[in-house]
Amino acid sequence: MTSFIKPRINRKSAPTNKIGLTRQDYDGTMSTLCAGCGHDSVTAALARAFFELSIQPHKVAKISGIGCSSKTTSYLLKEAHGANTVHGRMPSFATGAMAANNSLTYFGVSGDGDSLSIGIGQMIHAMRRNTDMLYVLENNGVYGLTKGQFSASADIGSVAKKGIINDQPPIDPCALGLSVGASFIARSFSGDRKQLVQLIRAGLMHKGFALIDVISPCVSFNDHKGSTKSYEHTYKYYNKFVHADYIPPAEEIKTAYDAGESMPITLHDGGKIILRKLDADYNPADRSSAFSKIINNNIKEIATGLIYIDENLADMAEQNNLETRPLNQVPYKELNPGLDNLKQIQKSFR
Amino acid sequence: MSQMKPTNIDNPDYFHKVVDCQWACPAHTPVPTYIRQIAQGDYTGAYLTNRESNVFPGVLGRVCDRPCEPACRRGRVEEKPVAICRLKRVAADHRDNIKEYLPKKPSVMNGKKIALIGAGPASFTVANDLAPLGYQCTIFEKLSKPGGLMRSNIPAFRLPEEVLTEELNYILNMGVELKLNTPINSMKSLLDEGYDSIFVGSGAPKGKDLNLPNRWDDKDHIHIGINWLEEVAFEHTKTIGDNVLIIGVGNTAMDCCRTSLRLGAKSVKVMGRKPRSFFKASIWEVEDAEEENVEIIINHSPEAFITQGGRLTGMLFSVIKHSFDNDGNIINSQPIEKVTIPCDDVILAIGQENAFPWIELDTGIKFDKWNVPIIDKKTFESTKKGIFFGGDSAFGPKNIIWAVEHGHQAAISIHNYCRGVSLEQRVSNKIELKSTKMGMFEWSYSNSYDGSERRKMEHLDLVKRFSKLNTEVEIGFSPEQIATEVQRCLNCDIQTVFDAPKCTECDACIDICPVECLSITENTNNEEILRENLNFEKNEFNQSLFISEELKFTNRIMVKDENICLHCGLCAERCPTAAWDMSEGIVKIHHADTQDQNYASETAE
Numbered sequence: 001m002t003s004f005i006k007p008r009i010n011r012k013s014a015p016t017n018k019i020g021l022t023r024q025d026y027d028g029t030m031s032t033l034c035a036g037c038g039h040d041s042v043t044a045a046l047a048r049a050f051f052e053l054s055i056q057p058h059k060v061a062k063i064s065g066i067g068c069s070s071k072t073t074s075y076l077l078k079e080a081h082g083a084n085t086v087h088g089r090m091p092s093f094a095t096g097a098m099a100a101n102n103s104l105t106y107f108g109v110s111g112d113g114d115s116l117s118i119g120i121g122q123m124i125h126a127m128r129r130n131t132d133m134l135y136v137l138e139n140n141g142v143y144g145l146t147k148g149q150f151s152a153s154a155d156i157g158s159v160a161k162k163g164i165i166n167d168q169p170p171i172d173p174c175a176l177g178l179s180v181g182a183s184f185i186a187r188s189f190s191g192d193r194k195q196l197v198q199l200i201r202a203g204l205m206h207k208g209f210a211l212i213d214v215i216s217p218c219v220s221f222n223d224h225k226g227s228t229k230s231y232e233h234t235y236k237y238y239n240k241f242v243h244a245d246y247i248p249p250a251e252e253i254k255t256a257y258d259a260g261e262s263m264p265i266t267l268h269d270g271g272k273i274i275l276r277k278l279d280a281d282y283n284p285a286d287r288s289s290a291f292s293k294i295i296n297n298n299i300k301e302i303a304t305g306l307i308y309i310d311e312n313l314a315d316m317a318e319q320n321n322l323e324t325r326p327l328n329q330v331p332y333k334e335l336n337p338g339l340d341n342l343k344q345i346q347k348s349f350r
Numbered sequence: 351m352s353q354m355k356p357t358n359i360d361n362p363d364y365f366h367k368v369v370d371c372q373w374a375c376p377a378h379t380p381v382p383t384y385i386r387q388i389a390q391g392d393y394t395g396a397y398l399t400n401r402e403s404n405v406f407p408g409v410l411g412r413v414c415d416r417p418c419e420p421a422c423r424r425g426r427v428e429e430k431p432v433a434i435c436r437l438k439r440v441a442a443d444h445r446d447n448i449k450e451y452l453p454k455k456p457s458v459m460n461g462k463k464i465a466l467i468g469a470g471p472a473s474f475t476v477a478n479d480l481a482p483l484g485y486q487c488t489i490f491e492k493l494s495k496p497g498g499l500m501r502s503n504i505p506a507f508r509l510p511e512e513v514l515t516e517e518l519n520y521i522l523n524m525g526v527e528l529k530l531n532t533p534i535n536s537m538k539s540l541l542d543e544g545y546d547s548i549f550v551g552s553g554a555p556k557g558k559d560l561n562l563p564n565r566w567d568d569k570d571h572i573h574i575g576i577n578w579l580e581e582v583a584f585e586h587t588k589t590i591g592d593n594v595l596i597i598g599v600g601n602t603a604m605d606c607c608r609t610s611l612r613l614g615a616k617s618v619k620v621m622g623r624k625p626r627s628f629f630k631a632s633i634w635e636v637e638d639a640e641e642e643n644v645e646i647i648i649n650h651s652p653e654a655f656i657t658q659g660g661r662l663t664g665m666l667f668s669v670i671k672h673s674f675d676n677d678g679n680i681i682n683s684q685p686i687e688k689v690t691i692p693c694d695d696v697i698l699a700i701g702q703e704n705a706f707p708w709i710e711l712d713t714g715i716k717f718d719k720w721n722v723p724i725i726d727k728k729t730f731e732s733t734k735k736g737i738f739f740g741g742d743s744a745f746g747p748k749n750i751i752w753a754v755e756h757g758h759q760a761a762i763s764i765h766n767y768c769r770g771v772s773l774e775q776r777v778s779n780k781i782e783l784k785s786t787k788m789g790m791f792e793w794s795y796s797n798s799y800d801g802s803e804r805r806k807m808e809h810l811d812l813v814k815r816f817s818k819l820n821t822e823v824e825i826g827f828s829p830e831q832i833a834t835e836v837q838r839c840l841n842c843d844i845q846t847v848f849d850a851p852k853c854t855e856c857d858a859c860i861d862i863c864p865v866e867c868l869s870i871t872e873n874t875n876n877e878e879i880l881r882e883n884l885n886f887e888k889n890e891f892n893q894s895l896f897i898s899e900e901l902k903f904t905n906r907i908m909v910k911d912e913n914i915c916l917h918c919g920l921c922a923e924r925c926p927t928a929a930w931d932m933s934e935g936i937v938k939i940h941h942a943d944t945q946d947q948n949y950a951s952e953t954a955e
Contacts, residue, residue, distance in 0.1 A: 002862065002923040003791035007799035009427055009864050011914065013887050023866065036856040036926030044861040191855055191904075219856060219926055231854045235903035 005030045018054035026051045028076040036223075038190030038216030038231075039072050039138050045193050046107070046136070047076040049200035053248065061097055061104045065090040065119060068145050069111030069138035069216070088119020091126035094133055095316070101326035102317050105204060106133035112153040113143050116171045120152075123173075127182035127209050132315040134203040134210045137173050138190075140218040141229040148221030159226030173213045174307055178291050183315075184210035185290070185308040186244070189234050190217065192304070199306060201246035207268040208315045215302065234302060241293075242284055242305030243276040265311055275306060284309055353873040354880065356899045356907075359847065362781040365935040368912050369842045370891065371434055374421035376755040378939050379403040381418060381434055382843040386795060388440055389836040396441035398451055403939065405475050405521075405754050406500075408513040411439030412824065413504050415601075415632060415749040423840050426891070426914065430804035432838045436827055442513070443826050453482035453943075455525030460484035462768045465545040467534050470498020471750045472551035472741030474521050475757025479942040480764060481524035488545075489526060492533035493584070496522075498553055499742075500750060502580035503602065505609050506820035537709040547736045547764045550723075551757070554742035556705040560597060560698050563654040571662040572655065575602045575699030582609055582819070591694025592616040595665055597652055598699035600630040606697045607644045612819045619645045619691065621652065623670060627678065638823070641809065656690060664692040704743045722746065729773040730760040736767055761942040777940040783933040786844055787922075793932055795844050797919040799864070800837040841917050845935040848908055850899040852929035855906070859921035859930055867911040868921060870901065886911045 006027075014022045026047040031040050050060065062082035064070035070090070073082055081104065085093040090108045098106055115123045115137050126135070141154040150158070153173070154166040177185045184206045188196045196214065203210030215234050217223050223230045249270030263275040263284070275284055283289045290308035316322070323330060359365060367373045371381040379400060387396035400407035404414075414435050422431030462485050466473035469491035477487040495501055497514050522528055534540055540548065557574035559565070565572065571591065575598065581587035590613040596603045599622040607618045620639065622629060625648050629636060640646060650667040657663060668685035675681050704722065709715055714734035716724045723732055723739055730738045740756030742748060763773045786794040808825050809815070815823050827835065860868045869884045877895055886895075893913035900907060922930040 001791075002920055004798035006862060006864050006920060007801065007918070009799070009916065011427055011865060013426070013890075014865075015885065015887060024864075031861075034926070035924045036854065036858045038856065040861045041857040044857070191857065193857065193860075217856070223854075231856055232903060235855065 001032060002030075017051055019056060021051065021054075021057075023048065023051045026057060026077055028078040029074050031071075031075045033068060033071065034220045036219035037068070038140065038214070038218070039069055040075070041190040041193060042109075042136060042138055042196070042214055042216055043072050043075045045190075045196040046072075046109075046200055048193075048197050049204060050077060052197070053201055053204060055105055055204075059104055061094075061101075061106050062109070063090050063094045063097065063106070064109045065111075065114040067111040067114045067143075068218075069109055070114055072109040072136075072138065088114050088117075088122055090114070091119065091122040091131070091135070095126055095129065095131050098131055098133065098316065099322060101328070102132070102322060102324060103326050106131075107136065107204065108133055109136045109138065112137065112139045112141065112151040112173075116152040116173060120171070124176065124180050127177050127211065128180045129316040130181065130183050130208045130313055130319070132207055132209070132317060134200065134206075134212070136200070137211065137213045138216040139173070139213055139229070140216050140222055141170075141227070142218050142222040144218045144221050148218070155228040158228040159224070161221050161224055172294060173211060174294050175291065177209075177211045178287060178294075178308060181313070182211050182308075183208035183310040183313040184306075186211065186306045187213045187215070187302075187304045189215045189238055189302070189304060191231060191235060192238070192240070195240060195243065195304065198243075198245050202244050202267075202273045202306065205246060205248075205267050205269050205271050206309070206311070208310075208313055237300050237302050238304065239301045240304050241278045242282065242307065244306040245274045245276075247272045247274060265309060267311060273306070273309070353875055354877065354897050354907075356850075357894070357896045359783075359845075359896075360781070362779040362937060364894065365781055365783075365843075365845045366779065366937045367894065368845065368915075369935070369937070370421040370423050371418035371432075372843070372937065374417045375403070376417065376752045377403045377758065378937065379418070380843065380937065382839055382841050383936075384441060385432070385434075385437055385836050385839040386841070388437055388832065389796065393441050393444035394446045394448055394451070397445040397448060400438055400441060401448075402941075404751060405478055405757075406471060406517045406750070407438050408442035408517050409471075409500055409509060410751060411435060411437075411442045412513070413500075413509050414438070414751055417751070421891070423842050423916070424838055427916065428803065432840075433804055433807070433827075433835050436805075436807055437832070437835060440827050440832050449520075449523075452520055453478075453524060455481060456484045458484065459486060460768075462486065462546040463488070463544070464547050464549065464764060465490065465540060465543070466549045466551060467540075468498055468550070468552035468741075468743070469493075469496035469518075469528060469530075470551055470553050470741055470753065471500060472743075472753040472757045472760070473498075473549060474518060475754045476549050476551070476740065476761045476764065477526040478521045478524070479758060479761035481521070481526050483765065483943060485764075485768070487526045489528045490532045490534050491528065491530050494530055495584075496528055496530065498551075499576075502583045503576050503605065505579065505605050505612075506583070507608070507612065507815065507823050508605070510822050511820065533708075535708050537713050537715070541713065546768050547738065549760055549764065550706075550732075550737065550739045550743050551741045551753070552704075552706075552743045554702045554704040554747045556703045557698065558701045558703065560652065560700060562652060564657050565655055567655065567657040567660055568662040571695045573695065573697045575606045575697050576702055578697055579605060579609060582613070587613070589613055590615050593693045594618045594695045594697065595691060595693045596620045596697050596699055598622075598701070599624075599628075600699060600701070601632060601635050602702075603697075603699035604631050604635040604639045606699050607639050608642055609819075610695075610697070611642055611644070612816055615695075617645070619647050619693075621650050621665075621667065621691075622646065622648045623651045624672065624680065625649065628680075638809075642812065642815075650689070650691075651685070653688065655696065662694065662696065664690050665696060666690050702742075702747050704746060706743075726773075728759070729763045730756060731763055731767075731773060738763055758941050762940075762945060765942040765945060777945055779940065780938040782936045782938060783845065783847060784936065786932050786934050791923050793844075793919055795841050795932075795934075796837065797841070797844070797917070797932070799916060799918050800834075802834045802838055804838065805831040805835045843935050843937075844917050844919070844932050846896075846910065846915065846917070846919075846921060847931045847933045848896070848898050848910070849929050849931070850901055850908065852927045853898075853901050853908065854927055855901055855903050856926065858924045858926060862920045862924040864918065864920065865914045865916055867913070867915045869909045870906050871909055873897075873900070873905075873907045880909060884909060884911075887914070889913050
């Protein structure tokens, strides 16, 4: 908290995006998280990405579950649609919402508790269906809201604030996503805004399920010596091995890339993701290569960047041939084919 | 290539420049300090804070040129800056008796005698600084009342006589001798009178004339603005014709047109050669004139006076068509037609010059080819040792606040000269940083942002204000207006001080900042690249980037754009490790009285 709410300042020379909005137009209510929480940086990166992509705030749906992380959605895009749902049930809610109205940009924010414990079954199925949404998992290794118990993503050997050492293996959401067929898998860190904003931009424009596992330190319960998800530890072992730049359609590629280093991927919207790899042998379009990269990873080398992308996998709407118009805009006659048609359908089941 | 170096915040100019108003003020008045004093109801303290820098808060609170206001940071957030000048008047209006707090004549004088020529703001400032140090100051004035242009050129409806007189008397009561009706006709004979040093503060008393056809046919109805205003101020002129034309668009023109109305003119037109954006007058003075139904006519260039039988009947003008480049500069001007505008009187307010017919050529005071004295810009010394110039007489017409600053600097020079110390040896400014932290989210200043708009100074009814020549038009701020206006100040002197080793690079400050003026980034070797990388907006106000030492986890740097910071302190409130602090930066500006002990302690260090 602070002594007063962040004021809304209409600066004369504030930069505007293509639809005439300023970065402040993408703010939400004031954060009530602890000062220094990584989640606030994720909020800012999300707002920045939406601003840069010139997305109308009212054409966005923001959905979350329960936990510190899930408060994030309140802190940005106050004009967007959205809901805080039941603990761990954000993926189902988002899937249903998408079936009813596929014209919005969907993003969900969850945490390691919400996604990897109570909601793991939900998340897996949303990934499997390749629902067209950005899924940001704010990962701090502890249950912050209940004062710092280890979560399912805590690393072996990580020390809790009161001295207990974790000896259970962590669930790696990226590995999980690879195994069930998510089409966009990335890892980042709340302290690297540059990378995070680019990944969020790419994830939002990717057609299909985009998971970004963001290491987002818990400043109150997991930022001490011995923690493997503290600011100090993450900065120390942070390894950006695939850098991704999202370039919108019809925009010039300004950065000069060395030949062989970059790998362009064209998205459905016509935009491009330019990947720059530190390891020339690594292929982010190859699932097994991605899998071995993160499985062989250790806590002394936190692999971040766009780990895997498959732009050709059909998303849920395409797979199921869903209505492209929002259901409330479909004429009643089409929406309700009538009693005779119902009888026909029922007959086919006999 | 080498990386950019961390900002040295011990450099007194670094944070001083951040306080835009104080930096822009020639006398470096600590504006946010006195506004906070007003906010606390300490009007006397606010007055004294002002007086230390600008000597005439009551006068300047009404008629200052306000270089501070266009610089004000608030103007970058909203349309209008803080009403700094009006708040200065608030301090003057509501102060208690301050006599006991003023410097006094010492019981033992130092035996040095200083002659000051011209009883205007520059000379009075020199006397104000030197009299308490034991100098015997004598001011020579040709007119029958002191004040210089503050009395003769600024009409009493803008600056009441008693306000001026009271502030001049504070200085005279320090044992300063004032010789009225005593023009100095010869510098040579003054030099023979045995003064240890002489200060020339005689202003720029020569109004420019306009030598157009028929100029000399009717001397009685074509007036030189500043002379005419002086005649009105000393009640030698009490009437004017029904239709008056003012030639010129500076502040003197605005005073002339409004004074004409008070002498009974029915129709007054101010004639300008260029569009309004080129007017020299302060915007508010033009607005005030228009409120009184003065007509402002642009793009009219005077060609000739028209007379009939030795009586002025009108003036001939060329109507000019200007063409502009993209930046609004005039690239071409063409006369398109000629018009005659009838009138009974013309007042010429097209500028003034300094003139020294009383300084003989062989005194050792050298003049340049335009007959302007050659003056050192820092010490204000002329080419003759021990003779100093200040105010409009030094570098031509400026304004009161510049004259005050010239006076302060000349006083230091005179003090050094009389002590046999080099004029260059002046105590430099210093900055003192004092944390304002009082507790959790508690600061010793009101840091929350107040979105209120600038309060409007109310004016006396049009009917009432013309009843007498000296009826003051502006009625001062009401208590409600004061309470709101003080909260508009952004407290730019409460500086954001960053302690790099404490930072854990959590970005909390960056996220909370309402104007996005912070960033953590890789160091570069050049500020332009840094600005581009960080998408900081155009730096119109030439403010600096703050660059921290390298941060401990990543060797990156914290960068802050001083241009758009609002000093709200949210970064410091949100920082989990108190790496940011809000510290009051007190810029110590030295005058003549602090030259000795400070210099001694500085060299001893």
